[in-house]
Amino acid sequence: xxxxxxxxxxxxxxxxxxxxxxxxxxxxxxxxxxxxxxxxxxxxxxxxxxxxxxxxxxxxxxxxxxxxxxxxxxxxxxxxxxxxxxxxxxxxxxxxx
Numbered sequence: 828x829x830x831x832x833x834x835x836x837x838x839x840x841x842x843x844x845x846x847x848x849x850x851x852x853x854x855x856x857x858x859x860x861x862x863x864x865x866x867x868x869x870x871x872x873x874x875x876x877x878x879x880x881x882x883x884x885x886x887x888x889x890x891x892x893x894x895x896x897x898x899x900x901x902x903x904x905x906x907x908x909x910x911x912x913x914x915x916x917x918x919x920x921x922x923x924x
Contacts, residue, residue, distance in 0.1 A: 829855045
């Protein structure tokens, strides 16, 4: 018999729960089910599928500085670098340069 799910106060609490629990313990059966994704999540998944990996050579001091900033923001350093690149692209495109 499957365990019942607790009520979550917010997404962060739910994410922490799933980080420490096995989802298989909460499934009633192994029958296939149909699910619908939130349109925003579906768009993010499609966008991520269109990414391309690149390699950049950075000084060790730059990488360590980025990692420290990312730690303070509590995000992965690669995510921080991607957000900085996206921000710079928006700024450049907006300036007409």
